Amino acid sequence: MSIVTVNGLELAYEVHGGEGPPLLLVGGLGQQLAGWHPDLLAALVRRGFQVVVFDNRDVGLSTHLDHLGRPDLGEILAGRFDLAPYGLTDLAADALGLLDALGIDSAHVLGMSMGGMIAQVAALRAPERVRSLTSVMSHPGDHRVQPTPEAIGLFLRPAPPDLESAVLAAIEAQRVLGSPEFTPDDIWLRQRTELYWQRRTSPDGTLRQLAALLVAPDRTADLARLATPTLVVHGGSDPLVPVIGGRLTAAAIPSAELLEIDGMGHELPRPVWERVLDKIEDVVDRGEVPRRLSRPA
Template structure:
């Protein structure tokens, strides 16, 4: 069931898995993605490891508040907000949940937000897992092919959105694993029907581009940290994960050959096991 919380002057939509008595685990999704992009089965696996899992829609995504009045930004020069504001949203959601602290897992832009959360609210983060992310966009430039799909014009309708998703993930997905086209089409349709807002995605991208590099600040992060990255990621190349791990004292870097900018189902047991080991410690 989707619930809503008043957070940081906006509304955040969220869902939970597992026992409320479990270790709090906050999942932060990436650019233009919604809470449903944390797969139900993956959330259940994390819950089975003793976590109380919460996934949520970032601002300008899904059923959370959208900044429609701000329109489409001029990328690279203006932004309605920055990643620090999105990190404050996450901290506010933890307040609403009654969590003094949580284990935080972020993917792609979500990893950037998780990093900012650990920097801005260090006492609220019990452990940090940054997946397919980077301390700053200049450290891991997308390939030409990945950049082309990232900056492609928004789909004008549902049918085009479904076709565009298949094209996109064929480029940036995991070349070492078969693309689950049926699951991707179903999930894209669900996301489109739940909320389709290309301007919101553009505002999130603008926040990434105008936010400062976090490398220096990450040196002050003093919690158990895990960095997970695909060795064949075209959207945020491996250099981004390597830079993240190098910036955080004591961080563990876990990389997978054949993994691109997604989380292939065959890797879930290993990834869940690594996160559970981190949070249990």
């Protein structure tokens, strides 16, 4: 793991693999770079990618903006959008700034959940920097996409005071958000929770990220002008971002292909990896065509 300064913040990142096409993975709400399963990263590297993972601001070992305090989500929901400490555009600028710091002129970008929204914003802000876009269990900012009441309840719980409480909270979140058709990976669930705890958890930081989501405008009209080759992946049983979110994303982007997976919740379970990676290879290949054509013979 390394640290680089981007937009006045320190971002923690890792690079896996060698000289293949760069693939930037953008994590979701509260997700640390340690939240990407190492076997999934290894599978991407075996397929020839140079994979970059990082901690968004306010999570893990990146800068935590504690001086901004805890956002008042009630006031923000009531329309005080000015109370959000930052927005998705700032998170997208961090992702693009990381590419700058690493000397990467453009990359394929895959975002998960909130990371999918950040990836969409990055593609809209700098389409020349995003060779292909993969938006996983995300949505285009259409506020008709709403979590189930049980999923919302996960965000209303007090922060766990210790590791064992954090593990229990993760198990409960898995029960609510997981895939009804796939067996949960309990070993990885505990390992990931321990890694998060050992690095740095920040309940207030996650709330600041959540505020950025709440104030984000609908991107549907802008996405209609996006020419970036796009893959949209969504689970048919997602309670946090219901499957309509993926369908709306795919419908908004002219070049998008939708991969809808029955029985998948708000996660990417191991049994679907190969199917998803095949589709990622396809969209990456679409994104590489202009680069191949532009190279001198």
